[in-house]
Amino acid sequence: MCQKCYGKGYSVKEVIPGAFAFTPCDCEYAKIVRQRAEEKTIEFKKRLREAKERLKMEVSG
Numbered sequence: 001m002c003q004k005c006y007g008k009g010y011s012v013k014e015v016i017p018g019a020f021a022f023t024p025c026d027c028e029y030a031k032i033v034r035q036r037a038e039e040k041t042i043e044f045k046k047r048l049r050e051a052k053e054r055l056k057m058e059v060s061g
Contacts, residue, residue, distance in 0.1 A: 002027035009033035 001007045005025035013021045024030055 002029055005030060 002025060005011045005027060007029055008025075009027075009030040010022050010024050013023065015021045024034070
């Protein structure tokens with residue numbers, strides 16, 4: 001496990017008391033997390049596009 005991000009994929013740094021900065025880590029785990037997030041986003045956009053097309057057909061038909 002990465003010592004910077006502790007397996008979360010990002011590191012947290014307190015900038016001022018109560019305000020935190022989240023920065024992506026460059027470890028292998030972070031790359032895997034980013035890839036999974038991209039895949040989920042692509043899948044979501046595909047489902048959204050299909051739903052829009054179905055709705056458009058229902059409204060016009």
